[in-house]
Amino acid sequence: MAAIILLIFAPLLAGVINRAKAFFAGRTGQPLLQVYFDIAKLLRKGVVYSRTTTWVFRAGPIVSLAAVLCAACMIPLGGVRALMSFPGDFILVAYLLGLARFMTVLAALDTGSAFEGMGASREVQFAALTEPALLLALISIGSATGDWSLHEMFAVVNAHAWAAHGAVLAMATVALLAVLLVENSRVPFDDPNTHLELTMIHEVMVLDHSGPDLAFIEFGASVKFAMFAALLSGLIVPVRTGLAWVDASAALAGLFAVAVVAGVIESCMARLRILRVPQMLVAASVLAGVAILVALAQGVAP
Amino acid sequence: MTGSRFLLVSNPACIAFADVPELSPSQWRDALITSSGRLAALFHEPQSSATRLYAVVAFRATGKLGVITTVVDGSYPALTPDLPQAHLFEREIFEASGVVPTGHPGLKPVRYPHTTEPGVTDYFAVEGEEIHEVAVGPVHAGVIEPGHFRFQCHGENVLHLEISLGYQHRGVEKALIGGPNSRTIHYMETLAGDTSIGHATAYCQAHEALSSVAAPARAQAIRAVALELERMANHAGDLGALAGDVAFLPTASFCGRLRGDILNMTALICGSRFGRGLIRPGGVLFDIDADMARALLERLALTTKDLRGAVSLLWDAPSVLARFEDTGIVSKDLCETLGLVGPAARACGVPLDTRSDFPSGMYRFRQPAVATWPDGDVFARAFVRWMEIQESARFIEEQIQNLPSGPVTAAPAPLAPGSCAVSLVEGWRGEICHVAITGDDGRIAAYKIVDPSFHNWTGLAMALRKQQISDFPLINKSFNLSYCGHDL
Secondary structure: OHHHHHHHHHHHHHHHHHHHHHHHHOOOOOOOOHHHHHHHHHHHOOOOOOOOOOHHHHHHHHHHHHHHHHHHOOOOEOOEOOOOOOOOHHHHHHHHHHHHHHHHHHHHHHOOOHHHHHHHHHHHHHHHHHHHHHHHHHHHHHHHHOOOOHHHHHHOOOHHHHHHHHHHHHHHHHHHHHHHHHHOOOOOOOOOOOOOHHHOOOHHHHOOOOHHHHHHHHHHHHHHHHHHHHHHHHHHOOOOOOOHHHHHHHHHHHHHHHHHHHHHHHHOOOOOOHHHHHHHHHHHHHHHHHHHHHHHHHOOOO | OOOOOOEEEOOOEEEEHHHOOEEOHHHHHHHHHHOOOEEEEEEEEEOOOOEEEEEEEEEOOOOEEEEEEEEEEOEEEOOOOOOHHHHHHHHHHHHHHOOEEEOOOOOOOOOOOOOOOOOOOOOOOOOOOOEEEEEEOOOOOOOOOOOEEEEEEEOOEEEEEEEEOOOOOOOHHHHHOOOOOOOHHHHHHOOOHHHHHHHHHHHHHHHHHHHOOOOOHHHHHHHHHHHHHHHHHHHHHHHHHHHHHOOOHHHHHHHHHHHHHHHHHHHHHHOOOOOOOOEEOOEEOOOOOHHHHHHHHHHHHHHHHHHHHHHHHHHHOHHHHHHHOOOOOOOHHHHHHHOOOHHHHHOOOOOOOHHHHOOOHHHHOOOOOOOOOOOOOHHHHHHHHHHHHHHHHHHHHHHHHOOOOOOOEOOOOOOOOOEEEEEEEEEOOEEEEEEEEEOOOOOEEEEEEEOHHHHHHHHHHHHOOOOEHHHHHHHHHHHOOOHHHHHO
16 A cells, blocks of 8 residues: 555655755746656657667666565555565565665666766665665664564554654664665765766766666656655654554655655755765664664663 | 066067067077966967977066067977976977977877877876776766866776867967958957957957057946956856855855846846957947946846855855865965966965956056965865955946046057067956967967966866865866867
8 A cells, every 4th residue: 555655656756855946946946747757758768778788787777676666565654554564574675675776786887887887886885884774773663663564663653652762763763864865866965966977876877778767767766765755754753543544644744744854955955075975874874773772771662 | 587588578568579589499498497487378480491489478576478489490398397387388389380399298289180089199097906097078968068088096086187178179379360350359259158258358458559559448447347247257157056066056046047147237238148249459349328337236236245145155054165175175386386377376375366467458557356265175266256256346346436438449550560469368267368479461470379278277187186086076167167268
């Protein structure tokens, strides 16, 4: 159920971010539905493949999108049930995202371009530091709630849980926000709008893709953002009434709030120097690690 | 150490050929490498059997320009080993005339005219297991000019950057020979599109010096207003672009609009946002009447206020300062060795500014304060721009309020035959140097243009050393050099 909501609303979130940025810049901004239009346009276009590339390059976008969609099936949206749920599913989510990244990196290396190689090297370096932050943040929530599947652990994050484990959940929220920004190449870690290949991290790896392949990548990217936004929304909107439509609307509102926050951060902050990015990621991991220790010391909520 | 062997003149000046000291190649070399001045231009004029080399040296302390010449045959001992700022000039002479500066450490063409394709050359390469090479351009992702950049990298660190230009070479200097004619001024206005007023003013000064015509005071004031508007517009655009490069949206968006507002002030005067058609030998073609003066002052006050708001955001954002500070440092020594000019030099703490060092036109009566900053990093280059914007706004206001009365054009006269004119103007990028040489028929026999970018590209390459390759776009933007002004 949650996965369907995510797939439908994912491209809209990108529109919300762009509108938030436009508001701060004093512009009208592009239509909210622009990303849907872009994807529809790209799906109708032909594809150009460089002669130096092999099947790896063609497989990259497809495998990546498939992996991201599988991962999305395990993400709950606040109190809304995930399609699949089992203890330890968050580890599978982390590694499905890892698989998606691995294929994107392989496809980038397959082009043999110096730019894409550079982007791949940066992406892998930062991913190695982001993954621990993600897992530690989720483990800290698990330690606080005593549940080890994504659905179960988020189903009990209500006002009561915040009262009992406020510090843990707050630290997990900050760590997850950092993970969301870096995984989705947002400011201050990356600049999704730049045209300067030398400064890009993620965008430079997909420069050679076109047509439906690029549509898959764009859609995969927006679903990925929606997944992390759903996790954050589950934390910051502790509405668990049991009434499906109330929970779903509250969680959706949280989803858009996360998109607005990302847009605001992007509007009032410059990008970090690339050297500083690993330091911020390590800080996020440490924060999540401290959250686990606090959760263990406090014990599971009664 | 003195300029004793040079013919010393003011800016702009008309010199009779017979007065230019002709030295032997070795005396000429000694005079240049021991002089205390900065090389403003070094160029050749082909003669029937040999090649004549001219050097123009700017002596800031005395405000004089020194000119000397020599005749060489086939080769001469290179200046570059002892005078690094000559290196691009000597490569240029080599590519155009075939005269070999023996002992030049990196002799190859600058712009590759006719003989080879641009960018096809032996690049400096660093050997090593972990060294990789990144080639950027000549076609770039943004709407910018073509140029090729070859980085030698160790991981994310840049060991060396080589810049290869010449894709925009149009043969302007050659096309000017036989002039002035109806095309000449248009070549000048399009040498570097964003410096239309700077180059047109430099040319008109040279033209007026050669024809002994003085532009009326009112025309001089209008030229100065236009030149400062050009500086404000480009500096404002650069500050916005610098903010854009670090993904700091507020300043990026506002400065983009404000640059347009300033360009529109130029358009109010002459109908062209870039000031084309405004400046002509003998004066200017458009006057500023009382209504226009009032409108200009109103717009200026409004734009300056908005700019202050937009740019202050930059200096107040720690995340921006963290990117700007200590990025792309050029030391003061290096700046003086390479002979950098303009805001790039002033950001290294070198207070050189043609408007106060070699004042001409309206600047003889009022010199804007020279803005310097000691650090030589991206922040310094940005902050010097901001100080210059404010000073230009004050200058424009003052000039418009006190416009001299009288006509705006003087009748042009033919050029003096067998003469040479040197003209310097402080364009927004730095010192623009034009040298015009007339033949016995009073037509242009040789014309040399030195855009400030020609001096400063080497500074950019050196600023990249030991930097992160991801900071290249930011450092490049902090210099914002012209490709077509370099390629000519």
